[in-house]
Amino acid sequence: MIGARPERARTTGATAVGTERVPLLEMRGIRKRFGDLQALDGVDLVVNEGEIHALVGENGAGKTTLMNVLYGLYHPDSGTIRYRERDVRITGPRDAIALGIGMIHQHFMLVPPLTVAENVVLGDERGGPVLDDRAIEERVRGLEERFAIAVEPGARVEDIPLGLQQRVEILKVLYRGSELLIFDEPTAVLTPQEVDELFAIVRTLREEGKTLILITHKLREVMAVTDRITVLRGGRNAGELVTKQTTPAEIARAMVGREMKQLKARATPPRTEVILDVRGLEALSDRGSPALRGIDFEIRSGEILGIAGVGGNGQSELAQCLLGLRKVAAGTIRIGGIDISRDDPKRTRARGVAYVPEDRRIEGLVLAFTVADDFILGKQDRPPYAANGIVLDPAAILKAGGRLAVEYDVRPPNPRAIVANLSGGNQQKVVLGRELSERPKLIVVSQPTRGLDIAATEYVHERLLEQRGQGAAILLVSSELDEIRALSDRIAVMFEGRIVAVLDAASATEERLGLLMAGHTEAAA
């Protein structure tokens, strides 16, 4: 089955790598079909004992399906699983756990009111009918010491941050004696610092002889922490790589199946006309504390200003003020010289402001609407969608929806499709189509590629640069420093409601930005 596809890029055979090691897990020819969709089409995965193995691929490549097969949540249509050189049949998570396979889910499965220790032992309490809290905590503490995982065993799970909750999940799996740990997108919910701490734990686990599978699509993480890489694409193997011998570009190529396009460098310099001019802007947060404490900046036509900063330093509030979604306490916001700081979103948008919000599922889109209906959100009372503003024209809405769906590469390009059923990337394309199709003067963009895969991210970036080329002013808020540095002409760093520095993209190294984001203005100067 596998040999029939010689075109597959197979850098190294499983046996050629780490020959001194025995394969702990061998999955061969795994197939799984859901309705019309062949989710896995003969996938192989070989994981050696004591390694950190990355399982990478775009959204929909089959990574999670493959792991759910291994964990017994799905039953494969065909294929074999060998574990410790024995053929095994895994019919449910119970079998997997008995074999020593543990899964750390992306969405934690914890009981919030219980303590850390109680959560760890839940379902496997051991001992008599009476729960001995102290003994349990001792046992959990022992586990924590061995693997250098710090969480207070007596703390309630609902009181601890996500990063620590994830450690509880890891402890749970270790407590059950797992030898092979599967991490499903473990960094999706973590802050950059928590990611570093997680990686330290992951390395300790490897030193302690555990084997780890890391499901991810973030290449930076793959390069930082893994030993070997299996790439999936469209439900098939698209490459096996050794981390030390490969590059992010090579992995990306295997994931996407083609060369990544180089972002067209900012060919034209920004023009001179100032589009957005913000002076002394102040605003309160939802809780009533000062969120913006006097912000000054301007963006010119054909310029992208990146806003860097650790989340929660006023970036969201700034975007909301620009749109008229948040009350401006003091200061002015001028678009082409006209103060819009008191305008509501409708009037702000009428001035040529477009918005790609942070959370496309809640703020960007009405998920239950069709693609065509979401394209006209905010334009429903204007021709051609509403003749003379009173009666909707369904034919015109559908026609425009079909045209935009094609123009913005929404797949499937069906204006009647329900937006909730689209992938994240296609949902974002609907947002872009709505916001960019009317030649906006100012585009406020917040986390435009969060959760998107490589191809969709590339698409979003191209579209933003295209708008820049057409003379739009763009404010880009992103927690991805790479994204900010790749797209921005200038980068403003926000810290505690202020802009602490504005750097030229050329001089903004990651180190400098990192220091500024952490509030070290002097050190970075």
Add this chain to the structure above:
Amino acid sequence: MASEPQATPTGPATAPSVRQPTAQWARGPAVPVASVVFALAIGAIFVLLSGHDPIAAYIDLFRGAFGSPYDITETLIQTIPLVLAGLAVAVAFRTGLFNIGAESQLLIGAVAAGAVGARFADLPGFVLFPMVLAAGIGAGAGWAAIAGYLKAARGVNEVITTIMQNYIVVFVMHWLLQNGPMTAPNALGTPASAPIGAGAVLPIIIPNELVPLTRLHAGIFLAIAAVVVFWFLLWRTPLGYELRAVGLGARAAAQAGIDPRTRIVIAMAIAGGFAGLAGMIQVTGVFHRVFDGFSSGYGFDAIAVALLGKNSPIGIALAALLFGAFARGGSIMQANAGVSAQLVSVIEAVVLFVIAAELIVRVLTARRRERKPLEAIA
């Protein structure tokens, strides 16, 4: 299969959705129909337990509702206020609001219509009728808009306010009609208002020779018109689009320049207008005056009607007809088969139960999908 060449790299975007079938199934009429069948089966058990023949009881129920032209017209008379009150619940629901106050909006519409109709009884019909119509719709709209305003401006839960408004109107009606300012001078102890002027009375639309003694009045045309207005408003006007957008995604609507607060007030006012029209029609078409306690809880049955009808125009019309038939047929069944008309309440309750259960299932499955990201399927 394995040797099938992988065509041009299309990326993940082409991964088709496997979630659609379930969603589409839930959108169809399967669940409402199944819930009614199930409810009838449960009802049959209760009939058996009370020592009667369920088949005979249901035959009586059906005959009572549709057995003769007269019965059909009586069923339709019951259906009219249910349709309108059902629309009142549905407009709010489409905007993301739970309007429990259709009953009080209906009652206040009836009171206003009755008061205007009696006070200006001498005016000619072409003046009086529009006045009474406006009074009924306006009173319901204004009353419901209060709950909408409190929600929009102060964040007060509309479920609470509309329930409390029900109590207010019920007791104000007691006061008005039991020896109060609206009580008819010659009422002789009947808690009722003076009759409305002849010009405000809705005419009987079927000649007596065709269906003897029928009371079916022109209000049925108003109800049909209201269903059409409901559909047109929600799916063919920018306002309706905005209401639906607010109902399905308030924050998305807000950032696009559709202020949910104003739309909430408007939606409640429209809802109250439909319910007020229902009350006005009961006064001008059926009673020709206001009785204390004339409504048998149309505004509450309306919640079931809207849910069973999935807040769609045709669905609401059909569900209202079903509940109208239950109301009419139930009393006949009680008279003939000796089965308590309360059976009808049991059946209605089971229908609601099943619909609510389906909603719960849908919410739960939606959550499970949330937990397993798209990748888990694709």
